Amino acid sequence: MIHSPLFPSSRRRLVWILALLLGLVVGMWQAAEFARVRALGELEEDAENELRLSAANLQGYLLRFDYLPPMLATREAVRRFLASPQSQNPMPLNMLLDRFRFTAGVSDVYLLDREGTTLAASNWHRPNTFIGHNYSFRSYYTQAMNGQPGRFFGLGTQSLERGYFFSAPVWLDDTAPDATPDGVIVIKVLLDEVEQSWAEQDAELFVTDGDDIIFMASRPELRMSALYPLDVAERDMLRRTRRYAMEPLNYSGIRVDADDNANGRQVSFEQGPLTGEHYLSLTQTITEFGWQMHILKPLTPVARAQWIAALMAGGLYGLLVLGGGVGWQRWRLRREREAFAERERQTLARVRDELEVSVARRTRDLVASNQRLSSEIDERLRAEASLRQTQDELVQAAKLAVLGQLAAGINHELNQPLAAIRAYAENARRFIELARTEQADANLGQIVELTERMAEISAQLRQFSRKSSERHESIAVQTCAEYALRLFQNRLRESHTEVIQTMPAEPLWVVGDLVRLEQVLVNLIGNALQATSGQPAPRLILSAGSEGDVVQIRVEDNGPGIDEEHLTHIFEPFFTTRAPGSGLGLGLSISSRIMKDLGGSLVASNTDRGACFTLTLAAGEPPVEPPAQPLESRHA
Incomplete structure (x- = not known):
């Protein structure tokens, strides 16, 4: 009796929780089902397009060889040899058939007599040649001997290769109304090229004949297997036809899980390489050959779409529930605020008075702070x-x-x-x-x-x-370099330093300040001479060249170079690697600042010879009146 007032509230809370959970489950289930239907439809549409294109490709690939047997049957060399094969040398005809085989891109071409024995063949030079073998048991022979073009698919009795055979009758006298064929011309086409193109698709393709035998497949493991289990009578009948030689024709392991419509089915495999995956299976009949082409598209995208839709629906449902909960909570808070509104107004009045006093005090502090900041x-x-x-x-x-x-x-x-x-x-x-x-x-x-x-x-x-005049103008790089070198003329001569200049014959103009650029070059040349002072054959290299709208000047030496750990600090003020008293470490820092003021840059690096300093400046135009060049030194 003590807890009876709380019981109805707890019960309502439990009912609300169960209703929310049920709504979540139903929403996610409906979203997943909608996504499954839509994704399955898209997958089926893609599968139909791929199946239609693959079937047309296979049919077109085979029918392009349909004209060859009738054409070869009318060749004079074929008919002349068939008239008296015992008295002629078969080698010219063998070589002719081999040339036809190479030109047409087929596997084999061969000629049968009235009894079905091979008289000449394109593979006459191979160990498994057809010459001398009888193929009267093949349907393409009987069809051609009845005066009709013949077609047949099966394994070759000699090569055991899967191939499609086209045949045509050969008449020596086709004018008589009761004339019968005197021989049969046959071509064999291999299907490996078509199967190789299937392997590039995101699907599994295979073809079955009227006996539901998979004789073509993108997966080699599925070839020469039965779509459905064969009983003993069916297996004996297929072996008597010798279509598939002595292949065991084992069960492929395919299992129908669900029929979506008249054409599409969901299948899986009980055994084999495709075990563990579910597929959408579509079938198209190739009437021209009496075959059926099948395509298997993995259902992984459908399952992924279901999970994504379910999760999105659950997330949206959670947001709606959260929004409803927040709204209800805000409604409760508003009621509480209205209940305490009067007391808050009274409190605010008291706080307002205190705030005015605090604001006045803070204002005085801010004024003092502003004055100190202005002074700083x-x-x-x-x-x-x-x-x-x-x-x-x-x-x-x-x-x-x-x-x-x-x-x-x-x-x-x-x-x-x-x-x-x-x-x-x-x-x-x-x-x-x-x-x-x-x-x-x-x-x-x-x-x-x-x-x-x-x-x-x-x-x-x-x-x-x-x-410096602080005025930028066009400067000739060659003149600036010659001036800088002239200042070190005596020092270069005494140290026996070899100077190598690699510069264009025409003046190379840059935009800058002549005095400042000269100072940078003098600093870099002085550093180079200092670095090469202990070398047996000191060398100084000055080079310049233009790259687009900039000009680069390089000062190189064959000294010991710059340590990698010093490259990042070499342009810092007062940084020096020389002995105490040999310098303040300001030369490179000042040179770097001068290059920045001139709108360029100064970069240090190492080469296989020593150190290299690269100056980059904007390219300039030749002045209207070139500045006066310094007089060349003249000797007494």
């Missing part, structure tokens, strides 16, 4: 401006550092002209005292040439040390 932004802008200025100064400092490294070579280049100028000047004074003006003028000319040479060296230093 201004400080960051100043820091970025200072950083850019520092980077520009580092670029200039790196250039001056390279000039410092080149100071010894430049000093040597200037000392030689200065010593020569002094000697020429002293001689000129002496020649003037002796009134030898011509010799004095020649010495003064030599002094002028030496001063021009010193001016060229000074101009190179000034050009390299000046700051």
Whole structure:
């Protein structure tokens, strides 16, 4: 009695659960059944199309040989040999039949006399030749001897190969009304080519004759088996016809599971290679030959469609139930909210007052935070401006550092002209005292040439040390490379470094800044000379070429290369593999930044010879007025 008020509620809950489960089962079952019918219909349609095409292909393949026996029967060589076979050599006719066999693409061609004995055959040279064998028991012989074209399917008595036979009568005198054939011409066609095309289909195909014997099949295991079990009388009758020689003709194991309609059936196999699978079986009669072609399509897609439909129906049903449950729960919650609405309004009024106080306090905090953030932004802008200025100064400092490294070579280049100028000047004074003006003028000319040479060296230093103009223009790669090499002329000569330049004969133009590009090349050449300082035959390779709308410049050396673990860090600032005090590690970092500013890239890699640095820049157009080329160095 204590639990009696709860009993009706528990009972209603159980009824609802059972009803929902029943609805789920019915929905899934109906969806699966609908999907099965639809998938089975589609599968049956596909099977009908494949069966119709396969049957037409088989019929067309065989009928294309139907004309050959009547044509061969009228050949003069065949009729002449059949008139007196004992007095003639059969080899010319054998070879003629062999040529016909090769040209027509058939298995064998042979000639029978009135008694059915083979007189000539295309396989005369094979151990299992038909010559001398009697085939009067074959139906194609009796049909042809009755004056009609003959057809027959079976196993060859000599080759034991499955083949289809076409025959035609051969008349020596076909004008008499009561004339009878004097012989029979026969061709044999193998069916392996047709069966090989069946193996490519997603289905099993086989052909049965009037005795329900499977003599053609896409599965070799099904060939020469009976569609249904044979009794002793049927087996003896087939052996007497010798159609299938002594084949056991075992039961194929096919079993009908269900008949969908007059043509389609669901079948499976009790034994054999197709055991464990269910198929849709369709049959089409090939009236021309008295055969039936069967196709077996696996029912796996139908089962898969049923499961998918059932699962989708179950999922949809679950969503509907879930939606109904959510709706009912929301209805209950709404009723509860209405019951507590008044109390909530009172609570909200009190919270609103507290919130106003909290908002005012938070507003003051946000204003202070915004002021601090504005100050931080201004400080960051100043820091970025200072950083850019520092980077520009580092670029200039790196250039001056390279000039410092080149100071010894430049000093040597200037000392030689200065010593020569002094000697020429002293001689000129002496020649003037002796009134030898011509010799004095020649010495003064030599002094002028030496001063021009010193001016060229000074101009190179000034050009390299000046700051960039930040203006992009068309630059000749060959000129830039020659200038960079000229700065290292003395160092290259002293280190006996071999310089190899592989560049086009015509100027190669790129878009960039001449001073910055020269600085990058000077940095890379300096690094290459540093890397090859310990090599027995140092080598420096400069090459350039265009690829589409870009130009690539490569600086290679035959040094030890770059460690793989350093390739990802080599362009980082202050990263260096040299000994302490030999460099700050800024050259490659600055060079990489310069290439990015020029809209290009700088990439490091290793070759089989050493290290390679590749500069990529946008290709440029030749300027309207080409810039003045630097003067070539002239020697005193």
